[in-house]
Amino acid sequence: MNRRTFLKALTAAALLGGCAAGGTWAFLRQMKFGALPAGEALQRILASPHYADGTFHNMVPRAILSDDSSFILALLRSLVAKRVNPVPPEPVPSQYTPLRALERTQDTVLWLGHSSFFIQLGGRRILIDPVFSPYAAPVSFSTQAFAGATPYSVHDMPDIDCLLISHDHWDHLDYPTVMGLKPKIRNILCGLGVGAHFRRWGFPNSLIHEADWGDTLPLDAAVRIHVTTASHYSGRSLTRNKTLWAGFLLESASRNIFFSGDSGYGPHFAELGKRFGGVDLALLDCGQYNERWRHIHMTPEETAQAAEDLGARHLLPAHVGKFALAYHPWDEPFKRIAAASQGKAFHLITPVIGEAVNMTGRIPDFPYWWEQLNTGC
Template sequence: MMRKLKIMMASLLLICAVLVLGTCAFLNRMEFGRNPQGNHYEILKKSPRFIEGEFRNPVPTPLFTDDSTVFSVIVKSIFTPKERLVPDMAVPSVKTDLFSLDPEKDLVIWLGHSSYYVQLAGKRILVDPVFSPYASPFFLFNRAFDGTNVYRAEDIPAIDYLLITHDHWDHLDYPTVMALEPKVKKVVCGLGVGSHFANWGYAASKVLEADWFTGLKNHDGFDIHILPARHFSGRGVMRNRTLWVSFVLQSEKRRIFLSGDTGYGPHLTQIGKLFDGFDLAILENGQYDKRWAFIHMMPEETAKAAVELGAKSVLPAHSGKFAISNHAWDEPFTRLAKASRGKPYRLLTPVIGESVDLDDEKQTFSHWWEPHEPLSGEVCESSGLIEGRTENRSDLE
């Protein structure tokens, strides 16, 4: 009996050891990056945002609004039926040839989720590019919707500035940034995020990480301001060792605000007043839930934030490619369109890959997420989009 008990105990210890070693090996994969260490960590400690070993929001921001935990949310997500979480057909898209664009033309192209290609003041800027089929460290989790993974690294021209708002997997994608490295002149990110890039082989001279209310000013014909967001960070077990940020791109001609992931908060009004409004605000609008309402805005809050920012036009982000929350895949667009009625801004809703001309205030876009009857026009075989289909929606003005 004792011999059997010893064998059982030894087996359990062996299983535990294998699990621990396996977990450690998994978390040490290159994709997870590396949190700041040594002298780098000492530099972060000088930031007023870095308190008791972690970055913090200026207002209390618990991860959950109730007694939920990460584990309980995952379990509930697995076992709770969800309706229309994923579209039942390919998401419409076009594939604009980025190499053929006039670099002096100011424009924005949505690449899906929170990824954007921006041309401003003769500079090419790439924001949070994720070209992998999954936005997760686990294979098969957070799979991109059919039709949304249109672009690859080889489709991207030389980039003057790669902007990273924070280090979550759906914003900082290891395979993508590694494939882009030869094309990127400068990475701009929040404090600590540069540690991931250093671990991945990016030269230190290529990476600028900075605190809120700093950035590149009077540089190459325009400014890049690093500003607050209300969120959190982390690619593994440890949270908030790197800083989450928003950006303002400012040229002599226009100002663009990039919210990154953020909950609604007083920082939005503050930023609007600081810059006296924006020609365009690219605002998060998706992956929300009442349980984590402090770290992601509801669509109605996105509309409210646009007004407080003084935005003339709004492009929604953080939706249309991945199902990270439990709402219907098209709900963010429907709710924001409704909330935007009568607001003093234009809601711009391009399909993935469609160019938004920042000099054309009359350019119109369709409610592409809505079911519709086929219209006359040329159908793009790869995505099902009817080329040139635009509708003048009065409720979006």
């Protein structure tokens, strides 16, 4: 190759590289990626005891990936990994409950698939990590929802007294969903830094309550929401851990409900159980696990142990039943948590998506719906 040809090739490569970089920059500037914390919100982050060297850190220091590999390497592995039965053989069952028709004084929980929940507690309507889009990713061809797993839309939601966002990953903070809910939301409670996304999306600052682990939001005289520790990480784009991940404990005069958010197993569950004298219902991370993710997600057996640590009277598995984010078969978490719950003090409840669980009376046993699906019954 002569010098002139080499220079042409080098120029072409530089142009292509520049176009790719420019395209990536433009893609990441889209509204759905949100924004990084700034101004007063950033100043509060800098004062957090859980923030150091430019990022948030878990209470128990440990690598996000247990083998300490990079996210790029983990992504490449996920693309070539062999998966067995990653999706159900037919649409998952669901039940449509008209949410506006529910009696406001009746404490009720509805699992909406994955980690999304609609809760009525103390007369207040609370929505957790809603994802009503048919995918949980920045692009529509990735992380698609199972057939039948998204029976609700923003139009089915009543006015929401408080929207809870555990962290800013795409399967928990969905841009189209929160934008569709915008006129219905009266309060937003999220971890430190997550409010920057909502401010970029045009939500009034008066609605946004950013909190650190251990903080409490008195929603009103009837309901208090405690922001709790989780073992996980955050980030919607190329940055990591600029915003805080969390769980929530919802407390009324008559009962409490705990949502773990995404979390690996740790001592925080026993500490919460001791602090609150047990919980009436635990909504716990139970799926999308593998060995490399063992610090940031629980296996079903760890979920059962966490429920015992919490002194939970009832357990409803979360982070399952809608998306295939890990390598295990889609129904493996359900099978393993059912086995791990045998003989335990807590009551495992397994409603289908959208099925109302009345907390004011005795909670019945629910069929293992995934077994019926597998057998084609």
